[in-house]
Amino acid sequence: MLTILVINSKGGSGKTTLTTNLASYYASKKNRTAIMDYDPQGSSMQWLRTRPGHVEKIHGSNAAPAKGSVTLHSLHAWVPLDTEVVIIDAPAGVKGLLLQELVRKSNFIVIPVAPSPIDIHATADFIKELFLFGGARTSTAKIAVVANRVRSSSSPVYGALERFLNSLKLPFLTNIRDSENYLYAVEKGLGVFEMDEAVTAAERRELMPIFRWLNGQFPNRYGSRIEDKVLSLEGSRKLAALRTTTPTITNLSATGRFKSYP
DSSP states (O other): OEEEEEOOSSTTSOHHHHHHHHHHHHHHTTOOEEEEEOOTTOHHHHHHHTOOTTSOOOEEEEOSOOTTOOOSOOTTOOOOTTOOEEEEEOOTTOOHHHHHHHHHHOSEEEEEEOSSHHHHHHHHHHHHHHHHTSSTTTOOOEEEEEEEEESOTTSHHHHHHHHHHHHHTOOEEEEEEOOHHHHHHHHHTOOGGGSOTTTSHHHHHHHHHHHHHHTTOOOOTTOOOTTSOOOOGGGGGGGGGOOOOOOOOTTOOTTOOOOOOO
16 A cells, blocks of 8 residues: 655645545546545545545545543544555644654655745744654655645745755655636645646646656656646555665754754
């Protein structure tokens, strides 16, 4: 089973939009797909309830602890045994035992970050938490970052984001634009790969580097051509032999502090 964790402790980074598009992509390729929604807001579960009947079914697992519960596991937090791909939608502010549990479940971890000073600094703190206390340092999970809700790649703030990502030596997969097509897809219970290709060509192109990375190929920094073949899970069975090296953060000092970024 391929398990992909979409996570950032900072709210508003676009985790659910990324989760739903990853899940709908794999489902559209006839892979048995499930979403585990750990977010108490249940946005992914709401998206699943709005999916039309003519598209491929995605199993929904409400993994958020019940209100007032101190346990990590919900009675609904299960997926069918024949599931091939699980996408985990993590809650904002995740830390401690729940963070460790999510990291332990995952083969791949995708961290969306918006190009704003507040989001950049919050994500720096979260990645420190991920490695120091979340178990990422000893985990076999591969970690990468995507820039989400990008309006202009030429803005000074975006330059600070790129410097931050480069300093961490983590793969920077792609820029996901602040496009209305993503909002329209969410409203309809769809992903952009399930919509008219002529309308969502740009969105498909900017998401493709994520699937290339999940397939074991480091992506072209500037994305892939729209005419490139869409990857399927059948073509990525090599994921069963996941690489066992753990990414390192080169500028995480012995004191556990990151250097500052504008």
